[in-house]
Amino acid sequence: MHEKRNFLLVILIAVGVVWSGYSWFYSDADGLTMKIVLPLFTLGIGAWLAYALTLEDNLPDQLGDLIGSQYFEADGVCLFPVIRSSENGPELSIYYQNRFENPASVIVHLRPTSESFVVVPGAVDVHIAFMVGGGDVGIIHQPITVPEKIQGEIVEVQMVAESHYPRSHGACWRRHEGLPCGSMNVDWAGNAMRVGPREVDGTIELEQPVMLHLSMPKSCSDNLEHDRTWRQELLSME
Numbered sequence: 001m002h003e004k005r006n007f008l009l010v011i012l013i014a015v016g017v018v019w020s021g022y023s024w025f026y027s028d029a030d031g032l033t034m035k036i037v038l039p040l041f042t043l044g045i046g047a048w049l050a051y052a053l054t055l056e057d058n059l060p061d062q063l064g065d066l067i068g069s070q071y072f073e074a075d076g077v078c079l080f081p082v083i084r085s086s087e088n089g090p091e092l093s094i095y096y097q098n099r100f101e102n103p104a105s106v107i108v109h110l111r112p113t114s115e116s117f118v119v120v121p122g123a124v125d126v127h128i129a130f131m132v133g134g135g136d137v138g139i140i141h142q143p144i145t146v147p148e149k150i151q152g153e154i155v156e157v158q159m160v161a162e163s164h165y166p167r168s169h170g171a172c173w174r175r176h177e178g179l180p181c182g183s184m185n186v187d188w189a190g191n192a193m194r195v196g197p198r199e200v201d202g203t204i205e206l207e208q209p210v211m212l213h214l215s216m217p218k219s220c221s222d223n224l225e226h227d228r229t230w231r232q233e234l235l236s237m238e
Contacts, residue, residue: 058173062137062236063097072210073178074161076100076169077132079108081159083117083144085217092119094128094140099177101134101170104163108140109184111158111206117216118145125204130232135173137236143229152218158209164188182209 063071063078071080078097083090094108110126119126119142130140160182184206 058171059135061097061174061176063095064176066235067095069176071095071097071178072159072161072181073099074106074108074163074181074183076165077104077106077161077163078178079106079161079181081108081110081157081212081214083146083214083216086141088143090117090144090146090217092117092126092140092142092144094142095138096130096132096140097137097174098132098135099172099174100165101173102165102167103131103133104165105188106130106132106161106163107184107186108159108161109204109206110212111209113156113158113211115147115150116155116157117150118147128230133234134170135236136234138232138234141231141233146216150216153216155214155216157212157214158182158206159212160184160206160209162186179210180208183207 061069063080067080067082071078073079076099078099080095082093082095084093085091092110096106098104107127107129109128112124116124119128126142128140128142132138162183164186184204
């Protein structure tokens with residue numbers, strides 16, 4: 001955040017305006033050079049402040065630094081799912097970044113188009129709900145099982161996501177928007193935010209989902225009994 005710097009810029013502008021006015025209208029000691037330099041200096045500081053208040057991000061695009069500039073967004077919360085191998089086995093990792101100052105509820109829904117990894121035994125669709133704080137950047141770690149048949153293969157998965165800001169979005173702290181990722185109907189007044197993964201009805205209608213091509217890890221365990229406890233890792237907070 002840049003509040004202290006912006007406050008200093010305001011003070012410098014005020015000083016520049018007063019000093020410039022005094023030089024032009026009341027002082028005979030200041031030369032013509034100072035009478036030109038001071039207004040130009042004040043205008044330069046004003047331009048810097050205008051940029052800071054209108055175009056500059058208050059927080060860095062950490063998600064872009066982690067995975068590149070191409071990621072998805074659900075109305076203010078940016079997302080990027082990947083499959084990776086961890087020390088505890090394969091997992092679905094969902095990177096997220098909140099562009100706004102207020103906290104939000106998020107639901108990510110994945111639907112494989114063919115045989116895929118397993119999160120909840122007996123369920124095909126993956127439905128994960130979690131909370132994000134204002135400006136937060138983090139990762140959802142969800143252990144999965146990758147059947148031996150598809151290890152090392154590319155699996156196509158449809159994704160939609162929804163976010164909800166109970167207290168409105170608030171100020172925009174990051175201006176770079178992600179790509180649209182589709183949506184679905186969510187009853188936020190009901191039990192939508194039972195956090196974590198859960199089995200859902202595979203008939204849920206997905207509106208304009210994006211197609212992900214997820215690379216499955218090689219030589220990973222096919223043990224259906226391994227720990228499936230999910231966790232949320234906070235990488236950065238406002």
